[in-house]
Amino acid sequence: xxxxxxILRHGKSDWETGDDDFHRPLTERGRRSAQxxxxxxxxxxxxxxxxxASPAERALTTAQKACKTMGxxxxxxxxxxxxxxxxxxELLRVLADCPGTAKRVMLVGHNPGLEDLLTYLAxxxxxxxEDGKLLPTATLARLRMPDDWKKLPQGxxxxxxxxxxxxxxxxxxxxxxxxSEPRDRPAYYYSQSSVIPYRIREGKLEILVIxxxxxxxxxxxxxxxxxxxxxxxxxxREAREEAGVEGRVADASIGTxxxxxxxxxxxxxxxxxxxxxxxxxxxxxERHRGxxxxxxxxxxxxxxxxxxxxxxxxxxxxxHAT
Numbered sequence: 299x300x301x302x303x304x305i306l307r308h309g310k311s312d313w314e315t316g317d318d319d320f321h322r323p324l325t326e327r328g329r330r331s332a333q334x335x336x337x338x339x340x341x342x343x344x345x346x347x348x349x350x351a352s353p354a355e356r357a358l359t360t361a362q363k364a365c366k367t368m369g370x371x372x373x374x375x376x377x378x379x380x381x382x383x384x385x386x387x388e389l390l391r392v393l394a395d396c397p398g399t400a401k402r403v404m405l406v407g408h409n410p411g412l413e414d415l416l417t418y419l420a421x422x423x424x425x426x427x428e429d430g431k432l433l434p435t436a437t438l439a440r441l442r443m444p445d446d447w448k449k450l451p452q453g454x455x456x457x458x459x460x461x462x463x464x465x466x467x468x469x470x471x472x473x474x475x476x477x478s479e480p481r482d483r484p485a486y487y488y489s490q491s492s493v494i495p496y497r498i499r500e501g502k503l504e505i506l507v508i509x510x511x512x513x514x515x516x517x518x519x520x521x522x523x524x525x526x527x528x529x530x531x532x533x534x535r536e537a538r539e540e541a542g543v544e545g546r547v548a549d550a551s552i553g554t555x556x557x558x559x560x561x562x563x564x565x566x567x568x569x570x571x572x573x574x575x576x577x578x579x580x581x582x583x584e585r586h587r588g589x590x591x592x593x594x595x596x597x598x599x600x601x602x603x604x605x606x607x608x609x610x611x612x613x614x615x616x617x618h619a620t
Contacts, residue, residue: 331436331463336367346404352381491529492520493571542582555605
């Protein structure tokens with residue numbers, strides 16, 4: 299059985315947030331690099347059948363962004379705490395625990411452990427690039443591996459390639475839905491769903507708004523409709539990750555809007571979501587964002603997307619009618 303190992307270092311992380319090392323998030327550049335690398339992997343037919351990642355935020359988000367781009371469900375990402383800050387010996391134990399049926403494993407983690415693993419496995423010395431960096435952020439190394447993940451002696455693998463995101467084109471040949479010409483992302487990226495999280499507190503309606511990644515404006519949770527999930531399920535997942543809330547998503551959409559991104563038009567279906575639980579900070583994946591409960595009028599003033607303002611009126615009308 300031919301086996302491959304894909305070693306992916308996490309994307310560029312944001313040192314300005316003040317978070318500790320484990321919780322430091324990706325920058326926007328880091329997110330884009332992870333997506334660009336995954337688009338290239340998809341074009342090269344390098345889909346992993348087993349993904350293991352460090353649970354540190356920058357590594358896990360890199361794995362999630364890459365998997366979403368390739369159409370791999372997030373539930374299939376195996377979070378292994380041993381990968382975080384792991385030395386060579388620990389990473390070899392992680393690989394030894396991969397299922398015997400896995401033909402192509404993707405390991406997402408950190409330096410210097412990943413570089414040590416790469417140089418240990420390669421059957422020939424790997425020349426250092428001029429910048430002295432073997433695995434810069436969001437770089438992918440591809441190795442042809444032996445038949446048994448549990449038996450990985452030094453020099454047992456053949457290095458097929460090392461690919462940096464900066465060496466890849468800014469756009470991909472993947473078309474958007476309904477278009478034959480190239481777009482920057484896979485077709486399903488242009489179909490999205492969103493929720494307006496709300497709660498009734500002391501008889502008053504409150505809307506939850508969150509800050510954008512760079513905290514430049516206020517938004518509500520929104521994301522790509524993930525393959526294999528309904529629009530409501532995808533939106534609920536984004537609400538949990540981006541806003542740190544769980545709740546009941548309405549069956550019917552309260553509106554739709556479009557916007558231009560990635561060289562095409564994204565269509566967003568918006569649903570009301572009654573919040574039943576606010577996650578504590580330690581469970582909130584994107585706690586580097588801000589979140590705030592405000593009145594519908596305050597939400598209308600804060601939200602960047604103008605179309606959401608009329609949907610807030612629709613939500614108020616629906617709740618008053620019940």
